[in-house]
Amino acid sequence: MTTIGIISPGAMGSALGRAWAAGGARVVATVDGRSERTRGLAHGLELLPSLADVVRSADLVVSVCPPAHAATVLDDVLAVVGDHRPLLADLNAVSPETVRGLADRAASYGLDLVDGAISGGPPEPGDDTMVYLSGGRAAEVAALPADGIRTRVVGDAVGAASGVKMCTASVYKGTTALWAQALQTAHASGVLDVVLDDLAEAFPEQVPGVGRRIAVSTTKAHRFVGEMEQIAATQAAAGASGELFEGMAAVYRRLAATDLAELSPEEARALTDLTSVLTRLRP
Incomplete structure (x- = not known):
């Protein structure tokens, strides 16, 4: 079973997590320090006590947050990853130049990063929210079964999906x-x-x-x-x-x-x- 860690489980992140969970993955997140609204949105996900628990449990760590926070979220993940080496996926609305910088930052820790872009609203069962992916390991994320997500790999280079x-x-x-x-x-x-x-x-x-x-x-x-x-x-x-x-x-x-x-x-x-x-x- 693949374990997917959702960072910032708001409306979109939580819905993506439930879609992957419906496909058979274990999906974990934390609502530590988050609002009551976010706690409600994260229903259906396995909630862990802290960000460190989420990152160190996951095979894939997915960042879904406001674009202005993408770099900070990555730094928070890198600060707690320790010796663990999950695949990272940045699904934030950032420029190709920004996501390439994030990938370089991740690589300095020995981590691979997949560039992702979401088109459409939060997925629902039977829906087909599109997720575009690029990067050397994009196919691994695209292959994850999900109910409500459709994927398309648009290239080997980080930045193409963004x-x-x-x-x-x-x-x-x-x-x-x-x-x-x-x-x-x-x-x-x-x-x-x-x-x-x-x-x-x-x-x-x-x-x-x-x-x-x-x-x-x-x-x-x-x-x-x-x-x-x-x-x-x-x-x-x-x-x-x-x-x-x-x-x-x-x-x-x-x-x-x-x-x-x-x-x-x-x-x-x-x-x-x-x-x-x-x-x-x-x-």
């Missing part, structure tokens, strides 16, 4: 920020109904649920700021200017400071009235 994430997230999260900006402006200008009627002709499937989409993203905006900055750096390194997603980072930074951002994602999913959502986006 490159995919930076491109797809720029569209998914960038368009959400654009919806928020446009509709908040329409609401303030007194033309929201007219704008929605116009946009519904081009985006008939998106308009009905746009309020919930904006609300849920706002509750995660503090995490998205770092992700937008990583996208900006990735685009700049590719020869595309980074200014657009520096601006997107500013949008999510503003959203993170609103009343709506204080809700949990679960609470935000219950919000269906667009006008109410937009009103709560004011500073």
